[in-house]
Amino acid sequence: MAFERYVPPRTAGARPRATIRPSGLISFDATSVEVFDLDKATHAVLFFDKTRKLLGIHTTSNQKESGAFKLSRRRRTVSLKAPQFFSQYGLTIDEAQRFDVSEDKANKMLTINVKNVQRRRGRRPRKA
Helix, strand or coil, X not given: CCCCCCCCCCCCCCXXXXXXCCCCEXXXXXXXXXXXXXXXXXXXXXXXXXXXXXXXXXXXXXXXXXXXXXXXXXXXXXXXXXXXXXHHCCECCCCCEEEEEEEECCCCEEXXXXXXXXXXXXXXXXXX
């Protein structure tokens, strides 16, 4: 009787995820860096869709783009710090939370659904 080699089936692997901390730090895990080529970008521009509560991240290598945040690299992760973004839109994060990251090809950006994050109560800032 001949031996057969057993090769376990490949699983889909880890999903791309990001962690958002109370300090306003958004860090992308190694899977996100690999899947979305975040290692090639140096800066990111943040967007927020108030109706769908989606955070949008457009990565770029142009540091002069309006509103661009510098991306930091540490080991296999990429992160950016933007506490003023969360205060601008009244998003409060009391403890570090992990979110799935997806790609919006139509708008050429990454999206994070923050539907579960509470918005700060109180007056909304006046429009300028």
